[in-house]
Amino acid sequence: MAKVPVYDMIGQQVSETELNDAVFGITPNEAVMHACVVNYLANQRQGTQSTLTRTEVSGGGRKPYRQKGTGHARQGSIRAPQWYHGGVALGPKPRSYRFSMNKKVRRLALLSAFSQKVLDQNIRVVDSLTLDTYKTKTIVKMLEGLKVEGKALIVTAEADSRIYKSANNIPGVKTAAVNTLNVYDILCHDAFIISKAAVAKLEEVYAK
Secondary structure, eight states: EEEEEEEOSOOEEEEEEOOOOHHHSOOOOOHHHHHHHHHHHHHHHHOOOOOTTTTTOOOOOOOOOOOSSSSOOOOOOTTTSTTTTOOTTTTOOOOOOOOOOOOHHHHHHHHHHHHHHHHHOOOEEOOOOOOOOOHHHHHHHHHHHHOOOOOOEESSSSHHHHHHHTTTTTTTTTEEEGGGHHHHHHHHHSEEEHHHHHHHHHHHHHOO
């Protein structure tokens, strides 16, 4: 089992903890993580794009000129795709981009993402992530004490409005509860800051 330091909210190391290899010590599967990220981004798409076909553009009900004898190619409507202000041929229409993934594949992708953070030494375990009041300055000091650079994902065991609202207006910082974690958020943030209680909850759920 990998040993990682445990910090307090001012960035001082207070102890060490062992991470379960079944959750944080597997060999990361890059292909599965990539597939999970593609799935997440596809499911975020609204799919509301739409273009007008030749039947939907107003006008064009009359044949523009006679069929033969003009020296031009035959035409049936001025709203055909080759005409200026004509309809769009084979253009996008509203559709759903959603697709589902196997539950075991999603699970493997999450475990791979956790393990990748440990391998990259980008995980910070905090003894207790709690705030008595809404205070952005406290979160900023914690990030400075933990020497976090770039984007950071703060993970708590349960949804905490004080943590969320205190970190919400810090650029590049996002908060998430254990039950809302996804592979995309884990991989696109440089630092993975997680409370000790959240680690225990992850190991309880995934170390089976």
